[in-house]
Amino acid sequence: MHPAPSVIIFSVLSGLGFGFMAYLALGFLSLTGLWAFGGWAIGYGLAVVGLLAATAHLGNPQRALLAFSQWRSSWLSREGWVAVLALLALAPIALGDWLGFGVPYVWRGLAAALALITVFCTAMIYCQIKAVPRWHHWLTPVVFMGFALAGGALLAMQATLAFVLLLGLAVVMLALFHLGDRQFARAGASMESATGLGGIGKVSVFEQPHTGGNYLLREMIFVVGRKHAMKLRLIAVLFAAVLPALMAAVGGVALMLAAVLVHLVGAFAARWLFFAEAEHVVGLYYGKR
Amino acid sequence: MTCLPGATQKKLGLAIDLDTCVGCHACVTACKGWNDQGYGAPLSDQDAYGAEPSGTFLNRVHSYQVQPDQGAAQVINFPRSCLHCEDAPCVTVCPTGASYKRVEDGIVLVNEDACIGCGLCAWACPYGAREMDQDAGVMKKCTLCVDRIYNENLPEEDREPACVRTCPTGARHFGDFNDPDSKVSQLAAARGGFDLMPDMGTRPTNKYLPPRPKDKRAEASLLAPLLDIQATGFAGWLDRVLGRI
Incomplete structure (x- = not known):
């Protein structure tokens, strides 16, 4: 398969970003004030730059919003949904860490889970394809999750x-x-x-x-x-x-x-x-x- | 919606006869010609007259050499296009709903107005039936000439896919595989029509008719009795003399 730079940049950076933000959401790295702002900015930056890089892969990116419509059957559509939901769910936690207000642990757990499910969905886009036998293996999502969790743990010190x-x-x-x-x-x-x-x-x-x-x-x-x-x-x-x-x-x-x-x-x-x-x-x- | 219909009323498709196909590529040209106009974005070419020409085609004709355990090899021409699968993996992966399988006739189509050109459907297809048009940035695939087969402005004999209409050897047949009495169903049953890559679980509608077995003669060559010629007379004398020198 052609190794398109846009897709490589997307999956590496957004995987690391979502992995890192899962740790931030769970309070592994207790940052406050401007440090918290900086930490979350890195997480959001990695995730969003990655997602934007992915749109460079499209032949008609102006219609990208239509990709939210087929979540019932398509892993690519599911990934889009979960990525947006994760970014939204993480936002109050980021603001809370920066501005100093508390967010319930249930919410933090949910947001962290959504961040990791995003990475899982990314992996499933490849894993589902029978016509590429090397990808069509349960270890594919395990490796993608491994990168997100291990890289995220490094960034989270x-x-x-x-x-x-x-x-x-x-x-x-x-x-x-x-x-x-x-x-x-x-x-x-x-x-x-x-x-x-x-x-x-x-x-x-x-x-x-x-x-x-x-x-x-x-x-x-x-x-x-x-x-x-x-x-x-x-x-x-x-x-x-x-x-x-x-x-x-x-x-x-x-x-x-x-x-x-x-x-x-x-x-x-x-x-x-x-x-x-x-x-x-x-x-x-x-x-x- | 990119979920597949449970069943379709008709199963329109092609029966492709690998015995009669001579590999002339007329179906490739006819397909390209018809799909340059009318339905959807025209099939484009890049650098058509330059050093590295490339273009979008919905049908390609391969040529294979098949070597049996004994005897001479056979050349088999092999047209390859969309098989309009019942379990079409290209449809379910589509994130926008642009790819769909029609309930009424089972044709797999792309709504180009909704296609974002992500290319995932082409990855999902084991047969290489989909090609991204480099000009329009949308996915192109065989439509089974949906703009011909129902087109009442065309004479009735033209209401079949362009590749079928043009084939000079009658190697391509179009019809409804849901109807056991249709020409394609009869052909597939009589000739042992088979699926490509059945392990991929796509359940293709199109069927390929295998090449008929070649005749096998008892003697290796019809000329065999003539090969052991005993020369007589002057030629025989010359043969003996020359053999002794």
Whole structure:
């Protein structure tokens, strides 16, 4: 799949933002006054910049409001709803922390839950797609939630919690790399099943349907960059999880903030790979993956 | 609403005969020609006369080489377009309701006025049936020529999809798969029409008719008796002399 920068920026930044704001809502980082304003501004900034980046992906963004209409069937629509509800529910908590008034714990819990459900919905947009077997695995939402929770804990200066969650993130990332490699074969799709000609013999491409490029080849049959996939996987796990975990183990505000930046580098590498490594079954018609 | 209808009154679709298709791409051209006008945004091209031409098409014809365990390979031409699935994954993922499946005839369509061009439906389709138009920024797909099949301004013989109407070998058939007596239902039953990628659980309406088995002769070649020629007379003498040198 084509790793579109807009979608990578969206899912990495808004995931981190919503994860961080879940911790803020639950009072892990008891900020007051201008510090509270700054903290919440970072959370809202990450989430909103991410959501705006996502609209850059659209062919007709002026109609984006219509995307709220199909929450019954569409994870993308649900994500839109939950993101807006989370941002609204978090607002009184942010104002309370800044201006010094209390918000009931039930409300704080609800808002934190909505923030995390947003990340879950983002993951389900990819996880639901059967035609991309690597994504169609229950570990996909686990990894997305892992990034939000571990990255959020780092930003919220929770050294011990971040250490544990980052190690957990490393495990689920490795697990999804390992299992993901086997998903395409497990889905049972082959050139023989795609064409239905397997009963006659072994199918190969004789001539492509067109000599130029097209939308399918650009969007779904993206094969550039897989050459370095193994190195990038290593970079992703080291930078997103292992190094920040070690930095969190040492602790200290400066080191924790540096750990957030290291984590972000790894998160971008991991999310780029999430798209670049994903193979769509339509590639079978072109004899490519 | 992008929830799928439980059942549709008709199941309009195509039966595509892989035995008779000669891979001429006339259906590709006819489809592009018809869908350049009338229904929805015209199928655009980018850099059409330049170094890297590219464009939106709703129908593509692949050519495969199929190698049996024994004997010569076969070339099979393979048109690929929207299968108007009963469990169309492209419809349910749509966030705006632009994608829908019609209750009356089962055609899967895009309401381009509501399409935001997010591309998620194209990701969800295992068959690559949807292509985003680069000019209009909306998703294009086969409409089963919905603006032809019900069009009373056209002569009756033209009220079928452009690809079917134009096919010079009669490899494409259009009809209602809900009607067991229709031509397409009969063809699918008689010829063992099959679904593409049944593992994807999409329950396609379109059926592909497999290539008929090739004749197999007992002898490897009709020319075999002629290959072992014993020369006689002058030629035989020459053969023996030349063989000895």
